Amino acid sequence: MTLERSSRELLPEAVSQVLADFAREFRLDLHLWAPLDRHRPHHLFPPDSPGQTETHPDSILLSVPLRNGTELVLEVRRPLPEAAASAAHVLRTTLEHLYDNAEEIRFFTYEVSERYEEINLLYSIAETLGSLLRMRDAARLILTEVCDVMGARRGALWVRSSEDGELHLEASVGPGGKEGPISISHSTSITSLVFRDGRPLILSGDLMDPAAEAARLGAERNDSILSVPIRYTPPSGQTRTVGVINLIGRRRGGRFTASDQKLLSAIASQVGAALENHRLMEDSLEQERMGREMELAHNLQMKLLPAMDAYDPLCIAARVEPAESVGGDFYHLFRLAGGRFGVMIGDVSSHGFPAALIMALSLSAATIYASEVEAPEEVLSGMAHALRDELETTEMYLTLFYGVLDPEAGEMVYANAGHPHAFVLDAEGEATRLPALDPPMGIADPADYHARRIPWRPGSDLLLLFTDGLSDTLNLESRLSGERKVVSTVARMREAPARDIVDALFDLERLGDPSEGDDRTAVVVRV
Template identity: 50%
Template sequence: MSPGGGSPPVLPIPVRETLDGFRSHLDLDLHVWVLGEDGTRVAQIYPVLENGAPDGIRGPLPDSLLRSLSPKNGPVMQLEIGTSDGLAVESVASFVQAEVERVLDLMQEVDFFTRELSERYEEIDLLYSISETLGSILILEEATEEILKEVCDVLGAERGSLWVYDRNRDLLRLTASVGPGSDDPLDSRTPDLVTLRVFEEGRSQIGGRGDLGDSRSGGATTDISVPISYSRRSVESMIVGVIDLFRRLRADPFTTSDKKLLSAIASQVGAALENNRLIQESLAQERMSREMELAQHLQMKLLTSPEAFERAYVAARVDSAELVGGDFFHLFNLPAGKIGVMIGDVSSHGFPAALIMALCLSAASIYAMESPDPAEVLRKLDDALSGELETTEMSVSLCYVVIDPVAGRVQYSNAGHPHAWVFRSNGDSMRLGATDPPMGFAGPDSYAGEGLSWQNGDTLVLFTDGLSDTLATPEPGSGEATVLDAVERELEADPAHIVDVLFEMAAGATPYNPVDDRTALVLRT
């Protein structure tokens, strides 16, 4: 039942076809409801049952998005948007809402023109056809060519062209061309002076090419050009292209009435062009987001699982500033019962840093098994990465520690990594200082090793500056001191608890420095 007590309204065919197109092409679950004066649902008008009757009334589905449809005339409606996986995308929902409202408003405008200008039936039919085309064809290039053919037929033009502004290349691109010689459209894929002037000034023009000696024009008023514009609410109109028509086939020239009709068509095309651009950007961002989530999943798979490492009690965590990052750690079961522990921090973060991180892990897995000497491993790793680091202008701070629990010794080589510590069971601590600059700055003669004693119960603590910077204040060194104080307080706890405490502190902090990737590793034998 409708709000007034009568039969519910029926959506126009182009609106239903638009909704059908979104359902099939974007895999959306769409419903349209008529709302009463109190805002409650009184009837579902899309989709309808096979006999044409509306479906039953129900509440919103979980995880669906609701959008209000407020046509210029008629009751307020509600658009319910969901997807097959139950997750609706805000940007796609806004686009669908805008398109449906546009087609609804357009249909009402067509009805008005039909009543007021019945003698211009052919022109009104063209507007209707264009709205149908724009609503049913999601591939815009196909729609623009079809529209241009119909415009030329109705307005009696021999040839036509439709130019669209390419933002990336900052030029007008020929999107559609019809008429004789359209295989080589209008003799050129570069717009002429009139087309450029119409685009730059945003004003329609009848004639002008004949005055310029253009062979395409049959006279001063036998060509017409109008800007394709897109108007947002409370925002100045944007010019997104130009429609050109050439050689009037009728005896009478193009008129102001023709210009108004072509301008109305151009407005429809402009809205479709802009909305198509927005939806493509939205879908591209969604695809990128999914790809980055996959990359994050794969990156985490590259890291050694601390829970599966049996030679020591170890816990570690990586928290990237973006979906992927450049921090990493690695654990090695070395010959003779030795333990290899590596932590690295690629300069910058995001996808480029993640690629360098993956290369480091891959190369380190090979070189760590070839040599028991940490300095030699870092030397080989630097040789393998030097080309990529030079090309990307990145660097890597990296510390590699080899623990021999049987001999009670630790050997390490540190390429500029600032946060590497050993805590004794009695609470004493010592820094595993840098032996060389970070990879990317170290020379061919770099990479030395250092050693110290190790006893069961000692704890190795490695972390990156993203963690300490998160906990820092303006006082120099405050971030690292905060981390070390926390480790000392929790030293009797197991490594997993210590790592949890550090990341809980970071989660509750207000960073003084820009957020970076955060990594911490705690190991005890």
């Protein structure tokens, strides 16, 4: 016990006042002593009596026990007035009660002070989590405040990653400790154990393998360790663990307490809600970004196709609707020498970005070879050579129809690599299928592609091309009946403008969710 503590704590103002009142009223020479060491006491009262080193041998000495085990000595010096002994015993009892009250006041003052710091910490954390700070910066700021209030030497906040399922360090304060990811299934990791069990844990560094977990946490042998799960309870659904907060070592020594655990659990609950809100916000921003990118990709892909406003809508119309933002269907139109007109349709065996890549390469190759060679079969041969490696790598295939209409010669020459939906409708609406002459590109590429020449009556014949995404999704009993529905619709409307016919095909009733279907494409040409 130090002299400073003796004067500050062992002689409260209330005790000093009572001693002074008793001494005055009963004319007593009172002294109060505290044990300084085994051989000599420390004089507490009266405070303005220098030179007092020991009690008088003929004094009355009364013990005043305190809650902390200290025993003070009340000395009543002689000569004693009448009834002094009785007054001294009353005083002794009064002092004992006063010291009890003083201890209670000191305890509650400490508790209020502690609770104030904790409440202030929780309020500060709420403000930090509600700010516009990045989550990593907010986590470090929170962890710093927690370590300051709770007297921790080191702190670490681990969060489970949705990508690899491991615990990653979001923030740390203090020296040492592991920085890399921790597997949730790690058998000796305290952090992993607390995450899996979803329960807080208080232990000492000397209970762990110092070469393993103590080093991982940055703990010394006698350090106390407090590990608390970060949990989130959604409005509906089960509570789940999203991370762990570790506090390692107390700056002033000692163990973390149940009160510390309760406070850190309350903080972890706030952090858990903030982490979930942050994740939802990140997901929302990512979806918004992906939406913008998908929209941009869709617009770019549509710009690769020939613009229909460059053609007479009465005679020529074409339209593509990908099942996703981008797809593998395409069409191409060519104004060729001698008044001839080239028409192409292609269908890649998938949809989405992989198919869109093949689609873009196909359009580029078609533009090159259609301008270099006249025969449709040679155009397909050139395209097959250009696309072979990409089709093999992606394990995709491509159905492709390319026809060249020659109104002056009254004929059409076409090549067909596995495309099933190609028809010519005459003036009476009779449909003639233009069958495939070769397999789809990417399945069994022939050494040479073949072509067929058929009559073409300009102004009366109509060329109809479409992909299976248009017919297969119609609300009918079979794919074949879907194809017949498309052809009969065109036959019924064959005198209408080409653009109206294409629009009518896309307005046909479809089966199920349109977003789950295939890309849809239709081309109608009357020249």
